[in-house]
């Protein structure tokens with residue numbers, strides 16, 4: 558009896574989504590099959606979540622409701638080359654691969670209802686940000702299902718497919734940028750004399766608290782910045798330093814460059 562959810566690629570994101578979908582009760586462990594070539598990885602996923610595992614991607618593609626494609630874009634062509642015809646009604650295929658357009662998915666999975674999604678790693682703790690773009694065959698029920706799947710790992714927004722590479726450059730890759738910012742803030746604290754553990758705690762909670770404040774009070778970032786900067790005080794001195802070193806430009810260029818890289822991966 559085929560499972561309801563098939564996951565192709567049980568890596569970082571496959572596991573993040575799997576763990577939250579089961580914790581949220583959207584799928585029971587016995588309703589899920591994960592395909593991955595690494596036996597050690599399969600054993601780990603089976604032991605941690607009680608899901609079925611297989612080295613055969615076709616078993617995941619035979620899932621009745623949803624197939625999550627969570628392999629690297631660089632191996633998509635190799636995976637697609639092995640796909641056999643699935644008889645009868647096709648499940649919803651949700652790809653989280655960076656860059657790979659719906660048109661390429663449709664060429665590999667003709668006639669399948671397709672969703673292109675871009676989650677991010679905070680999904681692991683239910684604080685993710687996912688954008689989805691729907692293919693033409695997706696029914697309203699499948700659109701609701703796609704939103705439900707990603708709601709279980711955080712916030713969901715629907716966008717035009719033309720924006721998905723920009724999403725990837727911002728929220729998909731963004732946790733990497735923020736992690737570096739936090740590490741650098743902690744380094745600054747250490748340079749100013751703080752013990753490492755305290756510096757890291759201060760940096761993490763400052764970033765988390767600032768994001769929560771902006772979100773909770775629906776504040777524009779510039780308003781919050783103005784609130785923190787006392788005339789002739791410490792914050793404006795620090796900001797002047799950031800501006801002279803080009804932090805804003807660096808972040809803008811990081812998002813644009815990552816967006817461009819997503820386009821290259823999907824070409």
Ligand SMILES: NC(=O)C1=CN([C@@H]2O[C@H](COP(=O)(O)OP(=O)(O)OC[C@H]3O[C@@H](n4cnc5c(N)ncnc54)[C@H](OP(=O)(O)O)[C@@H]3O)[C@@H](O)[C@H]2O)C=CC1
Nearest residue numbers: 566567568569570593595627628629630653654655676677
């Ligand atoms: N990491 C992130 O922050 C995000 C990633 N993504 C996207 O998610 C996808 C997965 O990324 P991520 O989880 O980080 O990558 P991982 O490498 O952690 O996961 C991919 C998994 O697929 C397995 N795999 C390799 N070849 C095959 C195959 N032929 N059939 C089935 N499975 C295979 C890999 O096994 P092995 O390691 O043995 O090769 C690995 O376990 C990518 O397309 C990426 O663009 C999207 C949003 C955020």
Ligand SMILES: O=C(O)[C@@H]1CCC=N1
Nearest residue numbers: 654655725729730731
């Ligand atoms: O770095 C990458 O290519 C993937 C996609 C978004 C986040 N990680």
